[in-house]
Amino acid sequence: MRPRLAVYKFASCDGCQLQVIDVLGRARKHLGEVADLLDIEHFLEARSRIGAGPYDVGLVEGSVSTLHDVERIKEIRRQCRFLITIGACATAGGIQALRNWGQIDDFLGAVYATPAYIDTLATSDPISAHVKVDFELRGCPIDPGQLASVISAFCVGRRPRLPGYSVCVECKERGTVCVAVAKGIPCLGPVTQAGCGAICPAHDRECFGCYGPDRQEPNLVSLTGFYERHGANRDSLGRLVQSFNAWAPEFREEHDRLSGSES
Amino acid sequence: MPLSWLHTTDFQQLIDVLRDRGHRVIGPQVADGAVVYRDLADASDLPTGWLDEQDGGLYRLRYDPQAGTFDHVVGPHSLKNFLFPPRETFETWSRTPNGWLQTTPAYEPEQLAVIGVRGCDLAALAIQDRVFLGGDSIDVRYQARREKLFVVAVNCRRAAATCFCHSMGCGPAVGPGFDIALTEVGDRFAIEATTDAGIAVLADLAGRLSLPLLTADEVAAVRQVPETLREAMQARRPEEGTPRPRSLDTENIRNLLFDNLAHPRWAEVADRCLSCANCTLVCPTCFCSSVGEVTDLTGDEVSRERHWASCFTLEHSQMHGANARPTTASRYRQWLTHKLAGWIDQFGTSGCTGCGRCITWCPVGIDITEEVAAIREMPTSSPS
Numbered sequence: 001m002r003p004r005l006a007v008y009k010f011a012s013c014d015g016c017q018l019q020v021i022d023v024l025g026r027a028r029k030h031l032g033e034v035a036d037l038l039d040i041e042h043f044l045e046a047r048s049r050i051g052a053g054p055y056d057v058g059l060v061e062g063s064v065s066t067l068h069d070v071e072r073i074k075e076i077r078r079q080c081r082f083l084i085t086i087g088a089c090a091t092a093g094g095i096q097a098l099r100n101w102g103q104i105d106d107f108l109g110a111v112y113a114t115p116a117y118i119d120t121l122a123t124s125d126p127i128s129a130h131v132k133v134d135f136e137l138r139g140c141p142i143d144p145g146q147l148a149s150v151i152s153a154f155c156v157g158r159r160p161r162l163p164g165y166s167v168c169v170e171c172k173e174r175g176t177v178c179v180a181v182a183k184g185i186p187c188l189g190p191v192t193q194a195g196c197g198a199i200c201p202a203h204d205r206e207c208f209g210c211y212g213p214d215r216q217e218p219n220l221v222s223l224t225g226f227y228e229r230h231g232a233n234r235d236s237l238g239r240l241v242q243s244f245n246a247w248a249p250e251f252r253e254e255h256d257r258l259s260g261s262e263s
Numbered sequence: 264m265p266l267s268w269l270h271t272t273d274f275q276q277l278i279d280v281l282r283d284r285g286h287r288v289i290g291p292q293v294a295d296g297a298v299v300y301r302d303l304a305d306a307s308d309l310p311t312g313w314l315d316e317q318d319g320g321l322y323r324l325r326y327d328p329q330a331g332t333f334d335h336v337v338g339p340h341s342l343k344n345f346l347f348p349p350r351e352t353f354e355t356w357s358r359t360p361n362g363w364l365q366t367t368p369a370y371e372p373e374q375l376a377v378i379g380v381r382g383c384d385l386a387a388l389a390i391q392d393r394v395f396l397g398g399d400s401i402d403v404r405y406q407a408r409r410e411k412l413f414v415v416a417v418n419c420r421r422a423a424a425t426c427f428c429h430s431m432g433c434g435p436a437v438g439p440g441f442d443i444a445l446t447e448v449g450d451r452f453a454i455e456a457t458t459d460a461g462i463a464v465l466a467d468l469a470g471r472l473s474l475p476l477l478t479a480d481e482v483a484a485v486r487q488v489p490e491t492l493r494e495a496m497q498a499r500r501p502e503e504g505t506p507r508p509r510s511l512d513t514e515n516i517r518n519l520l521f522d523n524l525a526h527p528r529w530a531e532v533a534d535r536c537l538s539c540a541n542c543t544l545v546c547p548t549c550f551c552s553s554v555g556e557v558t559d560l561t562g563d564e565v566s567r568e569r570h571w572a573s574c575f576t577l578e579h580s581q582m583h584g585a586n587a588r589p590t591t592a593s594r595y596r597q598w599l600t601h602k603l604a605g606w607i608d609q610f611g612t613s614g615c616t617g618c619g620r621c622i623t624w625c626p627v628g629i630d631i632t633e634e635v636a637a638i639r640e641m642p643t644s645s646p647s
Contacts, residue, residue, distance in 0.1 A: 023560060026559075027559075027561055029562045030633065034562075035560070035561045036561070037560065037561055091492060112483065148559060148560040149557075149558070150557055151560060152559070152560050152561070152562055155562075161555060161556075161557065164541060164576060164577055164578040165539075165575075165576040165578070166537070166538075166539040166540060167572070168539040168540060168541050168544070168626070169539075169540050169544065169571070169573070169576075172339075172349065172540075172541065172544035172545065172571070173349040173350060173570070173571065174349075175340065175344065175349075176295070176335075177294070177295040177296055177297040177299060177300070177338075177339055178322075178541070178624055178626070179296075180320075180626050181294065181320055181321060181322050181623065181624055182296035182297045182322045182323070183296050183322075188628075189539070189626075190537040190539035190541070190626045190627075191537060191539070204271070212500075212540075213575070214538075216591075217538060217578040217590075217591055218539055219534075219535075219536065219537045219538070219591070221533065222535045222536070222537060222627050223537055223626060223627060224626065225627075226320060226626065226627040230320075230321070244291065249597075250388070
């Protein structure tokens with residue numbers, strides 16, 4: 001019997017779900033049946049038919065940002081034997097976790113005519129803050145090749161092959177000249193987990209840390225210290241680590257250290 | 264073979280001869296803020312007038328109308344990028360109704376000609392040859408590419424602050440191993456060949472233009488060019504406001520390092536080290552790789568790929584159930600002691616040629632010469 005797949009969305013832009021559609025669509029045999037690998041039972045962005053749970057594997061996109069989300073992810077956890085979070089929102093809270101540094105009432109007052117109608121949490125949380133997660137696939141958005149590797153590995157019962165090194169390795173592999181060394185552009189590549197193929201430095205831009213902190217002791221203090229001694233502005237370095245994975249613990253701590261604040 | 268003069272304005276003829284003889288010609292060019300190796304068809308694409316200022320974690324180009332064609336030194340790329348490419352597919356398998364179909368990708372290495380190889384990188388080539396071709400295990404892919412390689416070497420007449428080839432005995436004069444060597448003097452190159460392939464290229468070149476021979480005095484002056492630089496490098500002293508000129512005291516270095524495996528400096532450098540692997544990737548002698556199978560979603564298409572690996576990554580030292588080098592300190596120590604000490608036991612020479620790339624391209628400017636000096640200055644135990 002093929003594994004039964006469910007895909008869910010929380011607070012997110014849907015970009016990671018589009019990557020799921022891309023990967024599964026390429027290997028699609030019939031509507032809802034991906035090759036001979038798995039059956040899509042619950043995937044509202046891709047099809048309206050919903051097969052009843054429980055499911056063998058669930059992919060979760062997005063962050064938890066409301067009380068309703070909290071209840072829903074608990075139910076999803078009950079329905080999915082193996083739960084995989086996909087993307088920066090689900091694994092670290094996403095760009096919307098910037099609100100975690102502010103006052104929620106201030107945002108509500110500034111954005112909504114009648115804030116009283118809005119029921120929300122004060123923070124945007126990674127899924128793992130609320131339920132046990134079996135595997136996290138990072139990226140903003142996730143990489144189709146990595147997703148294929150994870151799904152394929154799940155279906156045959158082996159470990160997925162994912163890079164356990166920094167974005168620098170991908171830059172060197174494609175022959176990109178280091179933008180930090182040759183142009184003095186503060187870049188997060190040395191402390192960011194590889195996975196994107198080092199796209200931004202190849203286009204003369206710094207790495208924004210879309211794949212989150214490198215899994216092996218990311219030494220942010222050393223890196224930002226070097227950039228600062230060579231003329232980078234401390235505030236801009238704080239903003240550099242405060243993007244799509246701002247709430248990832250290592251980036252969060254470095255932002256707070258640079259800004260001299262506690263979170 | 265005697266030395267001849269090739270006028271700077273005739274450099275295109277050398278490129279054309281190499282191309283006409285079937286070589287894919289690679290040469291240094293300015294791109295993305297650095298001098299890098301790229302396909303070279305036009306001599307006007309050479310980095311004439313460009314100088315590279317290098318320091319720990321810093322590389323900047325500067326234009327100087329007085330500078331020659333090869334007065335830059337080494338950029339982030341080396342011969343390693345071509346002979347031992349970052350990623351290659353060894354085998355592929357496809358699942359068919361009749362079972363697995365195995366394919367070995369067509370493998371016909373190009374006749375590569377690389378222009379602008381310096382003394383340090385020629386020495387690195389010899390070191391990689393020992394790694395990939397020495398002993399019982401031959402890397403057949405490296406071997407096939409190596410046999411077709413044509414090297415146009417250049418004697419340096421300028422050094423960056425990060426250069427310390429003079430300490431490692433690898434330059435600035437080019438050692439053996441080149442097909443053709445160039446020494447830039449004014450608006451001419453003194454050109455010489457040492458191999459049959461090099462002599463044949465010079466013969467072709469002589470058929471297209473006149474290559475006047477150097478007089479005995481001119482030969483002596485040309486030989487003095489890298490020697491003058493070597494003396495200047497040895498005489499360099501730190502100056503306020505300029506990058507510190509590097510050198511490395513190699514005396515008894517093997518024992519010095521192996522006797523200081525518990526030195527507090529390893530923990531100190533680990534506070535700065537990012538474990539990002541840049542030093543190993545730009546190093547022209549680092550040779551580690553990892554081989555693994557990559558599948559598509561369905562598992563119907565499988566390829567076996569080799570890609571560069573680095574002792575700075577955790578996965579490099581991951582073994583069944585445990586990691587042999589779980590800390591940055593242990594990984595940095597592994598790299599430095601292997602490069603400068605263990606290499607001597609393993610391959611008979613140092614693994615370092617003094618090219619300085621690991622210093623320049625370290626995002627936080629960690630300096631191999633400085634780390635060794637710190638240990639030498641205050642050893643925890645005296646060398647045995």
